[in-house]
Amino acid sequence: MSKYALALVNIKGLGVKTYSYLIPDEMQGKIQIGQVILVPFGRQGLVNAFCVGFSDYLPPEIRAKKVSKILEGNPLFNIDYLKLLEWVANYYCTDLITVINAAIPLKLIEKASKTEQYLEFVHFDGATKRQVEVLEKLQTRGKCNLIVFEKEAKTTRATIKKLEELGCLRLSNEELYRNPLDVLRITEREELFELSPEQNTVYEGIKKKIAQTPTDTILLHGVTASGKTEVYFKLIDDCIKSGKNVLFLAPEIALASQLTKRLARKFGTEDVAIWHSSISDGERYDVWQKLYRDEIKILAGARSAVFAPLKNIGLIIIDEEHEGAYKQTSPAPRYDAKVVAQKLQEFHNCPMILGSATPDISSYYRAINSKNLFEMLKRYNNAKVPPVSVINMQNHGKAAYKNLISKPLQTAITETLEKGQQIILLINRRGFSTYSQCQACGHVIECPHCAIPMIWHAKDQRLKCHYCNHTEYFPDFCPSCGSDSFKNSGVGTQKIEQYIKELYPENNVERIDSDILTRKGEHVRLLEKFQRGEIDILVGTQMIAKGLDNPNVTLVGVISADASFNLPDFRASERGFQLLTQVAGRAGRGEFSGSVIFQTYNPDYYALASAKSQNYKEFYDTEIVAREEFDYPPFSQIIRIILSSENNFRAEKSAQEIVLRLATMIEKFGVSERLEVLGPTPCVIERINGLYRFQIIIKNKLGEKGHSFISSFIGKITMPRDIRMAVDVDPLDIL
Numbered sequence: 197m198s199k200y201a202l203a204l205v206n207i208k209g210l211g212v213k214t215y216s217y218l219i220p221d222e223m224q225g226k227i228q229i230g231q232v233i234l235v236p237f238g239r240q241g242l243v244n245a246f247c248v249g250f251s252d253y254l255p256p257e258i259r260a261k262k263v264s265k266i267l268e269g270n271p272l273f274n275i276d277y278l279k280l281l282e283w284v285a286n287y288y289c290t291d292l293i294t295v296i297n298a299a300i301p302l303k304l305i306e307k308a309s310k311t312e313q314y315l316e317f318v319h320f321d322g323a324t325k326r327q328v329e330v331l332e333k334l335q336t337r338g339k340c341n342l343i344v345f346e347k348e349a350k351t352t353r354a355t356i357k358k359l360e361e362l363g364c365l366r367l368s369n370e371e372l373y374r375n376p377l378d379v380l381r382i383t384e385r386e387e388l389f390e391l392s393p394e395q396n397t398v399y400e401g402i403k404k405k406i407a408q409t410p411t412d413t414i415l416l417h418g419v420t421a422s423g424k425t426e427v428y429f430k431l432i433d434d435c436i437k438s439g440k441n442v443l444f445l446a447p448e449i450a451l452a453s454q455l456t457k458r459l460a461r462k463f464g465t466e467d468v469a470i471w472h473s474s475i476s477d478g479e480r481y482d483v484w485q486k487l488y489r490d491e492i493k494i495l496a497g498a499r500s501a502v503f504a505p506l507k508n509i510g511l512i513i514i515d516e517e518h519e520g521a522y523k524q525t526s527p528a529p530r531y532d533a534k535v536v537a538q539k540l541q542e543f544h545n546c547p548m549i550l551g552s553a554t555p556d557i558s559s560y561y562r563a564i565n566s567k568n569l570f571e572m573l574k575r576y577n578n579a580k581v582p583p584v585s586v587i588n589m590q591n592h593g594k595a596a597y598k599n600l601i602s603k604p605l606q607t608a609i610t611e612t613l614e615k616g617q618q619i620i621l622l623i624n625r626r627g628f629s630t631y632s633q634c635q636a637c638g639h640v641i642e643c644p645h646c647a648i649p650m651i652w653h654a655k656d657q658r659l660k661c662h663y664c665n666h667t668e669y670f671p672d673f674c675p676s677c678g679s680d681s682f683k684n685s686g687v688g689t690q691k692i693e694q695y696i697k698e699l700y701p702e703n704n705v706e707r708i709d710s711d712i713l714t715r716k717g718e719h720v721r722l723l724e725k726f727q728r729g730e731i732d733i734l735v736g737t738q739m740i741a742k743g744l745d746n747p748n749v750t751l752v753g754v755i756s757a758d759a760s761f762n763l764p765d766f767r768a769s770e771r772g773f774q775l776l777t778q779v780a781g782r783a784g785r786g787e788f789s790g791s792v793i794f795q796t797y798n799p800d801y802y803a804l805a806s807a808k809s810q811n812y813k814e815f816y817d818t819e820i821v822a823r824e825e826f827d828y829p830p831f832s833q834i835i836r837i838i839l840s841s842e843n844n845f846r847a848e849k850s851a852q853e854i855v856l857r858l859a860t861m862i863e864k865f866g867v868s869e870r871l872e873v874l875g876p877t878p879c880v881i882e883r884i885n886g887l888y889r890f891q892i893i894i895k896n897k898l899g900e901k902g903h904s905f906i907s908s909f910i911g912k913i914t915m916p917r918d919i920r921m922a923v924d925v926d927p928l929d930i931l
């Protein structure tokens with residue numbers, strides 16, 4: 197029996213912290229980790245808290261108060277769960293509280309305070325007068341919180357008003373979209389499809405592999421529409437028949453939502469739940485409870501679902517595993533759901549399947565080496581992959597509209613519009629207007645040490661490498677072909693939208709990029725409008741490259757394919773290849789055949805050529821050689837430290853100090869060969885919100901040992917108040 201309980205509280209102004217409280221005798225044997233408890237807290241009086249641990253010792257100067265009450269008898273998590281979170285905190289160089297904050301909906305604490313009984317939610321399509329009366333009764337008995345879907349036709353204004361007075365929540369269409377389970381009224385389940393011979397071979401192969409080595413990570417590389425999802429479904433079916441549960445992750449909410457619909461149709465609404473950052477607090481509470489009582493068999497969700505307390509996991513599936521969205525970039529914990537899932541796998545002793553049409557280079561490398569690679573290289577039913585043509589802007593750039601939209605692309609757009617079909621135009625805005633490219637031969641200047649594009653700095657009139665700080669003068673002539681037409685290139689989505697509107701004033705043109713995300717629901721609204729055929733030309737960033745399944749889209753144009761490749765990042769070619777392959781897959785998905793056009797100044801670039809022929813293996817074979825040569829992942833692990841301050845000089849100086857101390861330590865341990873420290877350099881985005889940013893890049897070739905070396909070093913650093921430090925383990929990019 198322990199003397200003290202560790203209570204995690206969330207106090208306005210103080211944030212999330214843990215404190216120790218004395219356990220009164222009558223609570224001994226009853227209090228458990230994961231329970232919501234009531235504790236005294238200074239002037240706040242009694243507050244709710246999570247019990248997150250026990251101890252027998254307190255420093256003598258501290259006099260602990262008593263736990264007042266156990267509010268929620270059923271624990272909301274257990275010790276294994278906390279162990280997982282602890283591991284995450286350790287791996288990502290942050291603290292447990294930060295991870296708990298991200299993983300456990302703290303609203304769960306408050307929920308318990310409001311009512312000690314379960315809250316119930318009633319869902320229906322529209323409320324009739326009679327239903328409202330019933331609900332009112334339930335409410336007066338304090339039994340029920342209500343969610344009502346608004347279907348205008350069925351619900352009168354007066355009823356809605358009444359419902360609102362009763363404290364009901366109204367769900368908009370957009371919210372419905374987030375959780376399709378609420379609207380699905382599934383009466384008949386669909387049978388699983390009979391697998392094609394190719395699917396069946398892969399399915400049997402995976403099954404055999406799982407039987408032999410039940411804790412392996414398997415990669416399913418299947419081109420878009422090869423029928424991967426149907427293979428997952430068979431494996432899911434096997435898993436739940438064996439009495440275990442399935443965690444199924446998709447990279448983003450919209451895809452998780454689509455997937456949930458498909459799952460519910462096959463496996464029934466009862467057994468399926470969805471989890472992501474945008475479900476309502478009520479739903480979160482509901483699903484959390486169900487998961488904890490082991491009432492859910494299949495949990496689908498986005499990144500954060502990896503922290504949902506699903507029990508008895510028998511299979512983890514991560515679809516579109518290459519997607520950056522699995523990694524949280526900001527704020528801390530900067531975790532990668534794929535990495536956390538691997539840890540989860542260890543806790544549950546279960547297999548994991550990663551699926552993608554364009555796998556992450558590191559995943560593919562590992563799969564080959566562990567003989568865990570399965571491939572489906574044809575579309576289901578041999579459906580055609582749209583042909584890609586490459587427009588060499590060296591020949592077409594001058595005659596192009598505003599130097600951007602070439603004649604062949606214009607002709608293709610015009611013809612497509614005449615047929616009443618729809619168009620996607622991709623412009624990768626993350627290509628800042630700063631990379632320097634020869635307009636005659638496509639050559640881009642790269643750092644000789646890091647093989648990443650150098651960035652033009654107008655301020656000091658130099659090209660700069662943002663990994664190692666190497667600088668060069670801007671060349672008068674192209675080092676490759678001698679031409680004098682070197683230019684800083686790159687344009688944004690808004691410009692393209694404007695030009696396309698000028699060219700096609702009669703047509704409906706819309707734009708989707710991160711700017712419109714500031715308007716809530718706008719993204720979904722525009723996608724649906726496009727789906728209904730009310731938009732002729734959709735211009736956008738990578739946000740439009742995924743998931744769209746609109747059979748009327750027959751033309752996909754990429755304005756500047758080069759922009760995807762010329763980011764100062766070692767993953768730029770990989771990301772560019774993925775993006776171009778994915779966006780090409782949006783054309784010709786219905787009865788009309790499609791076509792794809794890439795505009796480029798660099799038609800021979802290997803990643804572009806492989807994207808044109810949609811040949812992943814060819815891309816991989818070239819890319820992996822470069823990764824090995826320059827010690828990039830999977831041959832090393834990258835750890836990035838960012839120091840920022842309002843004072844440019846102070847930020848740089850603190851970064852230099854850290855590098856110095858780190859270098860001394862590394863020298864002392866004689867591991868400088870295997871633990872390389874680069875920088876400090878200014879970040880590519882040098883200033884955010886008035887803070888100047890400097891970065892240190894560490895290439896760790898010592899595996900776990902190197903990682904613990906760095907994390908214990910970082911753990912010891914205390915920063916002066918005016919300087920912020922952020923650590924990103926396995927960063928997505930270094931912008």
Ligand code: ADP
Nearest residue numbers: 389390391392418420421422423424425426576
């Ligand atoms: P992926 O996940 O590889 O992109 P999907 O599993 O979504 O591909 O399959 C693409 C399309 O082909 C879907 O409409 C799916 O229903 C259909 N399909 C795949 N496999 C089968 C099958 N064995 N029988 C019938 N239809 C199938």
Ligand code: ZN
Nearest residue numbers: 634637674677
């Ligand atoms: Zn040139």
Ligand code: ZN
Nearest residue numbers: 643646661664
């Ligand atoms: Zn360099």
